[in-house]
Amino acid sequence: MIPAAFEYVRPDSVEEAVSALRQAGEDAKVIGGGQSLVPMLRLRLALPTTLVDLGRIEELRGVRDDGDAIVIGAMTTHHDVLGDALVQRYAPLVAQATETVGDRQVRNLGTFGGSLAHADPAGDLPAVAVALDAQMVVAGSSGRRTVPAADFFVDYLTTVLEPDELLAEVRVPKLDGWGVHYEKFHQTAQAWAIVGVAAAVRRSNGSIAEARVGLTNVASVPVRGRAVEAALAGGEASAGAIASAAEQAGEGTSPSTDLTGSAEYRQHLSRVLTRRAVSAAAGL
Amino acid sequence: MTNISVTVDGVRYDDDVEPRTLLVQYLRERLGKVGTVVGCDTSNCGACTVLLDGRGVKSCSLLAAQSDGHVVTTVEGLVPTGEDGALHPVQRAFHEQHALQCGFCTPGMMMAACDLLADNPDPSDEEIREGLEGNLCRCTGYQNIVRAVSAAAAELRSARGAAPSTPEGVASA
Ligand code: FES
Ligand code: FES
Numbered sequence: 001m002i003p004a005a006f007e008y009v010r011p012d013s014v015e016e017a018v019s020a021l022r023q024a025g026e027d028a029k030v031i032g033g034g035q036s037l038v039p040m041l042r043l044r045l046a047l048p049t050t051l052v053d054l055g056r057i058e059e060l061r062g063v064r065d066d067g068d069a070i071v072i073g074a075m076t077t078h079h080d081v082l083g084d085a086l087v088q089r090y091a092p093l094v095a096q097a098t099e100t101v102g103d104r105q106v107r108n109l110g111t112f113g114g115s116l117a118h119a120d121p122a123g124d125l126p127a128v129a130v131a132l133d134a135q136m137v138v139a140g141s142s143g144r145r146t147v148p149a150a151d152f153f154v155d156y157l158t159t160v161l162e163p164d165e166l167l168a169e170v171r172v173p174k175l176d177g178w179g180v181h182y183e184k185f186h187q188t189a190q191a192w193a194i195v196g197v198a199a200a201v202r203r204s205n206g207s208i209a210e211a212r213v214g215l216t217n218v219a220s221v222p223v224r225g226r227a228v229e230a231a232l233a234g235g236e237a238s239a240g241a242i243a244s245a246a247e248q249a250g251e252g253t254s255p256s257t258d259l260t261g262s263a264e265y266r267q268h269l270s271r272v273l274t275r276r277a278v279s280a281a282a283g284l
Numbered sequence: 285m286t287n288i289s290v291t292v293d294g295v296r297y298d299d300d301v302e303p304r305t306l307l308v309q310y311l312r313e314r315l316g317k318v319g320t321v322v323g324c325d326t327s328n329c330g331a332c333t334v335l336l337d338g339r340g341v342k343s344c345s346l347l348a349a350q351s352d353g354h355v356v357t358t359v360e361g362l363v364p365t366g367e368d369g370a371l372h373p374v375q376r377a378f379h380e381q382h383a384l385q386c387g388f389c390t391p392g393m394m395m396a397a398c399d400l401l402a403d404n405p406d407p408s409d410e411e412i413r414e415g416l417e418g419n420l421c422r423c424t425g426y427q428n429i430v431r432a433v434s435a436a437a438a439e440l441r442s443a444r445g446a447a448p449s450t451p452e453g454v455a456s457a
Binding site: 003004005006008010031035038039041043053102104105106189190 | 302342345418
């Protein structure tokens, strides 16, 4: 249970962190709260040569208001995200999904940016970021760039981050007047989602004006439920209409089979959980 | 080697550690704080829970280096040193409610309970179960653990001078 040896650096600023990453080369790894990484180090599933610890970089912590979006610092812990008034007001879907991450201890140390950059398809936050059209602000040797969440996740545990880049903050567009819900299906407390569905719905009177759907753990990356969204838009906000739109939830998914469920079962869950998540978000 | 400066159970330590040292290893092997135990290899059991700046964390899941500049409280520091034999209200409640059998999960359970009660001084049984989801007990079936946390919460509330809540089933006048 002891990690293999590595070099360890504790930069005080994003610039120092980026230059440490550049010097350390390909096999360096960034550590945020370490709640995904330290277990992997212990099992020697990750063997970085250098760890760059972002724990001292104050500018990466906290949430701020930025006009039509809120900006969540990558090193903001799940605990602090949950307690944040801006998140509660403008991004309650983030709060709902965050509440289901790991357990209290994990949420006390684990970070918002870490969960996204780790890019585990079973993680809860990537699907939320994709559903909300979040913008990932990436810092690297040549300055900052912004990547839409939909393009950030490349494959299992893989993002667009280059070896000398880190996720600095995430812009989450404000959703005012939307109903939201994160529906997660798992077997035991603190287990990963077998499937999860993030939904946001804007109603106008008896119909659904717009909907956003993101799915957790149904492919190697989070999946945006475009077909479901199209089927919902402009339709009735009724149980029947939502159930029939949710039938499309398997589109674009390519779930894997593992001990917690077969690919077929995951597609079934995608439909059922999409129906539940959208219904709850629509206030039905 | 990385230099760390960390306060553990009220004592400040300046030490050089290998970066790969886990906090739990540092506590047990360097400082002799063997009250904090390791129960698993998968970050599931919570037996290793300690407080980092007052919040529950799994000491097997962070590096000792990550605790640099922070304050760690282990089960051995729940009662200030010098008060030998005295018990913290959470410890007393676990004893009185018989919230343990083999006792292996107990240090972590108590530290997780302290974390929970700091956030929520009057949790329902449901909230206690949710709050302790990061801690596994293979013996008790959890019933008495929930009772103990509830009893400790009541004692801590009255010690703080908060008005006691109306007991269940007793109508307030
Ligand atoms: S020993 Fe830390 S969670 Fe089990
Ligand atoms: S008392 Fe034995 S594991 Fe909890």
